[in-house]
Amino acid sequence: MNSLEGTIVDVEVSGNLSLVCVEVHPKTIIKAIVVETPESASYLTKGEPIKTLFKETEVVIGVGEVSNISMQNRIAGTVKEVHKGTLLGKVVLDTPSGTITSVISSNAVEKLELEENTTAVALIKLNEVMLAKI
Numbered sequence: 001m002n003s004l005e006g007t008i009v010d011v012e013v014s015g016n017l018s019l020v021c022v023e024v025h026p027k028t029i030i031k032a033i034v035v036e037t038p039e040s041a042s043y044l045t046k047g048e049p050i051k052t053l054f055k056e057t058e059v060v061i062g063v064g065e066v067s068n069i070s071m072q073n074r075i076a077g078t079v080k081e082v083h084k085g086t087l088l089g090k091v092v093l094d095t096p097s098g099t100i101t102s103v104i105s106s107n108a109v110e111k112l113e114l115e116e117n118t119t120a121v122a123l124i125k126l127n128e129v130m131l132a133k134i
Helices: 106-111
Strands: 002-014 017-025 028-034 049-054 059-062 073-084 088-095 098-105 119-124 130-133
Touching: 002 028, 002 098, 017 049, 028 073, 028 130, 059 098, 073 098, 073 106, 088 106, 088 119, 098 106
Parallel strands: none
Antiparallel strands: 002 017, 002 049, 017 028, 049 130, 059 119, 073 088, 073 119, 088 098
């Protein structure tokens, strides 16, 4: 499980859903949709320290210009490690926000030509991000 610590910088509420923005590094925001509001979960307040959590299988890796897609959570980094198996590969990115691990197909590892020191972007859907109180 990937885990990045940060601070809540914004909370937008619609019905019983909240869009929570967490600054995990200066100018790096992770967004999460949660089925709670500040009224039902007091920790959903600006300035609150929080962990963002997301599975390795929910991290998409992009190389080059990554535009015109709906994923708002984008964290640039450098490939630190690549482990390629028969079907799946594990890619570890070193980012200013911390280490992010992704599990993608071995075919994708090959097609993206991922190797150590490759510049890449981790992309995470906001509905795949969980929050945990610190």
